[in-house]
Amino acid sequence: MLLLAIDAGATKTVLRIATPSGDVLAESRGGPANIATSVEQAAKSMEGALRSAIQTAGLTEDMLHNGEVKWIAAAGAAGAEVGGRPEKLKAFFPYLTIFDVRTDAYTSCLGAHGGADGAIVAIGTGSVGYAICGDRNHRVGGWGFPQSDEGGGARIGLAAVRHMLAASDGRIRESDLSVAVRHYLQELGSDPMTWSVGASATDFAALAPVVLRTAKNGCGAAARLLESAGKDIAGLLDALLKKDGFSEIKVVFTGGLATEILPWCPQAVRDKGVLCQGTSLDGAMKVAMQRACLT
Known part of the structure; x- marks a missing residue:
């Protein structure tokens, strides 16, 4: 065998x-x-x-x-x-x-x-929460982009593109984020105003590092997008753990963006994490x- x-x-x-x-x-x-x-x-x-x-x-x-x-x-x-x-x-x-x-x-x-009971919140291109408690399991989110996957890289990238488009139209003020996103898309050889037509979740997620970098450099618009993503992750975790019998299980944060997004989550969320x-x-x-x- x-x-x-x-x-x-x-x-x-x-x-x-x-x-x-x-x-x-x-x-x-x-x-x-x-x-x-x-x-x-x-x-x-x-x-x-x-x-x-x-x-x-x-x-x-x-x-x-x-x-x-x-x-x-x-x-x-x-x-x-x-x-x-x-x-x-x-x-x-x-x-x-x-x-x-x-x-x-x-x-x-x-x-x-x-192999023990526990929960995960995976934050990568998308996001999903999953918990196992005895013979029961419970899932929250992860139903695909753009209809779900809140707090994940693709949704962050989508929000960044929407911000850039609004700034380009003159509906909002230009910011370091709108400039950075526009420059990134131009470097790809694309028209920033039409790039998103047909773009995949992976394509949008590639913009997440641009948002993170711009936020670290002090851009308020980028920081607000990441704070919103952090709140989305908090809501996902709350829905995951409020099911009967799941409130006390341990949580592991996984995925390629977990370490980058967690600092933008409420402290109560960060305190729940244990080592993978x-x-x-x-x-x-x-x-x-x-x-x-x-x-």
């Missing part, structure tokens, strides 16, 4: 092969694997990462299909909350004895607390181990 853990994210795939006792045999990486966007692309990324890891571990691809090894797999997949997507993904891997597909929020939360104990990949491995014990 071998265990397979997969962190199937929107921008990359990370995969680990381990023994039932937890000894890591290999890790590998692959391309994007958001199953809400494309199950086929996600499966291709995972398949490539799996074949690479098998080679690194000194195994053979025949061991996937000849029944010599039971493969117990678990994935934390971006987009797994979309109905029917996990089942479609599993169909690409008929040779896996068990393939447990969870949301990446679930495995991130499980990994962050070392592991990753989404670690959480997926814990799920695989749990399934192996039941096999």
Whole structure:
């Protein structure tokens, strides 16, 4: 028996092969694997990462299909909350004895607390809150950009572009932020007034560092955008923890923008944070181990 853990994210795939006792045999990486966007692309990324890891571990691809090894797999997949997507993904891997597909929020939360009860607030391109308490779990936010993901980089970037457009129109005064955003977009070779047409969440999130840098240089307009993002994160956390039985659990703040946005959150939010104990990949491995014990 071998265990397979997969962190199937929107921008990359990370995969680990381990023994039932937890000894890591290999890790590998692959391309994007958001199953809400494309199950086929996600499966291709995972398949490539799996074949690479098998080679690194000194195994053979025949061991996937000849029944010599039971493969117990678990994935934390971006987009797994979309109905029917996990089942479609599993169909690409008929040779896996068990393939447990969870949301990446679930495995991130499980990994962050070392398998114990707890909550995460992830702040990156988007934002999401997720909590596990016994056999119950609870999610707040993370429903996509622009309709959700408050406090995340894409929403910060969108607010910055709106500020720049308003200043360009003469509806508000120019600020260091409007000038910086305009300059950034011009450096991309784009017309700042039309750049946002067709821009993705990732494109908007790339403006978050511009906002952060301008705020640190004393721009009040940029600071107000970040204060608003901090309030959004506070509201997300409040909604997450006010559910019965969840109020006392520990919280880990994760994501590429967490360390940058937390200083703009209320002190009460910052005081709740504890150290992260592991990753989404670690959480997926814990799920695989749990399934192996039941096999």
